[in-house]
Amino acid sequence: MAGVTPDMTQDVGAAVTAAFHAEWGRVVSVLIGVTGDWDLAEECAQDAFAQALRSWPRDGVPRRPGAWLTTVARNRATDRLRRGAVEAARLKEAAMLVAPETAGNDDESGIADERLRLMFTCCHPALALEARVALTLRTLAGLTTTEIARAFLASETTMAKRLVRAKHKIRNAGIPYRVPPAHLLPERTGGVLAVLYLLFNEGYAATAGADLMRAGLCDEAIRLARVLARLMPDEPEAAGLLALMLFHHARRAARTDEAGEIVTLEEQDRSRWDRSEMEEAAALLGAARRRDRAGPYLLQAEIIACHAAAPTAAATDWAQIAVLYKRLSDLAPSPVVELNRAVAVAMADGPAAGLDLLATLERAGPLAGYHLLAATRADLLRRLGHRTEAAAAYREAHGLAVNEAERRFLARRLAEVTGQP
Amino acid sequence: MKYLLFICADAAISLSPGQKEEIPRAAQAWVAEMESRGIRLQGHQLRPVSDATTVRVRDGEVLVADGPFAETKEQIAGFDIIEAADLDEAIEVASKHPVSWFGTVEVRPLWQE
Numbered sequence: 001m002a003g004v005t006p007d008m009t010q011d012v013g014a015a016v017t018a019a020f021h022a023e024w025g026r027v028v029s030v031l032i033g034v035t036g037d038w039d040l041a042e043e044c045a046q047d048a049f050a051q052a053l054r055s056w057p058r059d060g061v062p063r064r065p066g067a068w069l070t071t072v073a074r075n076r077a078t079d080r081l082r083r084g085a086v087e088a089a090r091l092k093e094a095a096m097l098v099a100p101e102t103a104g105n106d107d108e109s110g111i112a113d114e115r116l117r118l119m120f121t122c123c124h125p126a127l128a129l130e131a132r133v134a135l136t137l138r139t140l141a142g143l144t145t146t147e148i149a150r151a152f153l154a155s156e157t158t159m160a161k162r163l164v165r166a167k168h169k170i171r172n173a174g175i176p177y178r179v180p181p182a183h184l185l186p187e188r189t190g191g192v193l194a195v196l197y198l199l200f201n202e203g204y205a206a207t208a209g210a211d212l213m214r215a216g217l218c219d220e221a222i223r224l225a226r227v228l229a230r231l232m233p234d235e236p237e238a239a240g241l242l243a244l245m246l247f248h249h250a251r252r253a254a255r256t257d258e259a260g261e262i263v264t265l266e267e268q269d270r271s272r273w274d275r276s277e278m279e280e281a282a283a284l285l286g287a288a289r290r291r292d293r294a295g296p297y298l299l300q301a302e303i304i305a306c307h308a309a310a311p312t313a314a315a316t317d318w319a320q321i322a323v324l325y326k327r328l329s330d331l332a333p334s335p336v337v338e339l340n341r342a343v344a345v346a347m348a349d350g351p352a353a354g355l356d357l358l359a360t361l362e363r364a365g366p367l368a369g370y371h372l373l374a375a376t377r378a379d380l381l382r383r384l385g386h387r388t389e390a391a392a393a394y395r396e397a398h399g400l401a402v403n404e405a406e407r408r409f410l411a412r413r414l415a416e417v418t419g420q421p
Numbered sequence: 422m423k424y425l426l427f428i429c430a431d432a433a434i435s436l437s438p439g440q441k442e443e444i445p446r447a448a449q450a451w452v453a454e455m456e457s458r459g460i461r462l463q464g465h466q467l468r469p470v471s472d473a474t475t476v477r478v479r480d481g482e483v484l485v486a487d488g489p490f491a492e493t494k495e496q497i498a499g500f501d502i503i504e505a506a507d508l509d510e511a512i513e514v515a516s517k518h519p520v521s522w523f524g525t526v527e528v529r530p531l532w533q534e
Contacts, residue, residue: 172533173508174505174511174530176506176508176509184509
């Protein structure tokens, strides 16, 4: 095959793994594009990677692994359709598959478009949110059903059913395989970004269970956000989301100590922040900022950029952060944003000012039962030296929190304010 | 693809006099637009559920009862069968139906062999 350069010194296993991360979504999306059959596309992509494991050690790693894998997968699909072709219609389909084997076939931008189509279809609003998430992980990131089930603490049977149901709905309800037309694009892009951010958050802070980081999901979310940002260079929110993820991810090593306990932003060892990731995020922000159309993801990334720019916690520009939260709150009002704004105002203007905002938020009521509301009130009361009231609020937060690391953190703070070991 | 649109609304909802005039007019305009685009194949408004009868046959016996099959807040007030390119077009068509502005339009693909 053209483009294959035998090089036995290469670590073939690593090359196949790298190709899997880089090319799986691309191969599957191209195959769905030509066959219209999601299951066939996945099976043929799997076959192509299995074939790579067999032939690359013998023939060397091809110069363009993606093109090699796509061709093998496409040939496999042609074979399968031919073999299964009893009706004339099927034969015609098989014939169509052979046709695109021409020059320009490996064109990067053409193939890239396929992945974008796949993203928009997986994140279609007519699918349940959990189905969108599962489908994105399966078809774009190539995670197995078992891996997805484990990540979302669901049984494998449940997850398999969810994936099958989603694929059936795409076919039976006529969900189009395409990037939506311009008039639908803004709202649909928001849906894609939301699924990717949900994936990231699920990995960053598990909502239940003992481990705070499920790094694999974060990596997949960043990988997919990178693809999206590259495919939609005119969408500042795509760059904003990628920057936001990178800023969070850069702090992962400092977020917990050796024992797995939470370290607050204030107490984090900033030398453990990943500077190269932060620089990449800052560069993305710089480019997106020039477009002068700040959306919620970009603003959230700007907020973390303020933290990243501060050499010490004490040097943080809290006044600027409070301003950014106000802009975010005006643009996308949410009680959680208001809670964060209260923290920023407390740090800029003193705990009392923050408590005033919290009181307003508590009267409005939407965050009743949210452990971070009680935890924030506790923290501000502690800073004011109101130890008894702070202890009561820490107890309340502890009772509401689900994550084990968060519960231990709150218990520690409670012991501090009550003066008990 | 063919879809059936269930046009559903809460019978207890009170519309303003302005809405009472505007909605039938908007529905007529919707029918005219969708027929001219070759999308709407057929459809009709339905009499209220107070005029509904349910029929069941159990052990060979025909059981007839007054009223709708299920007591739900929103009731089917009408239906339309449309031919759309895909779900996105069906959604666009449904979102232009005036009842979707205060009620619900359920979009169901017809069973295809």
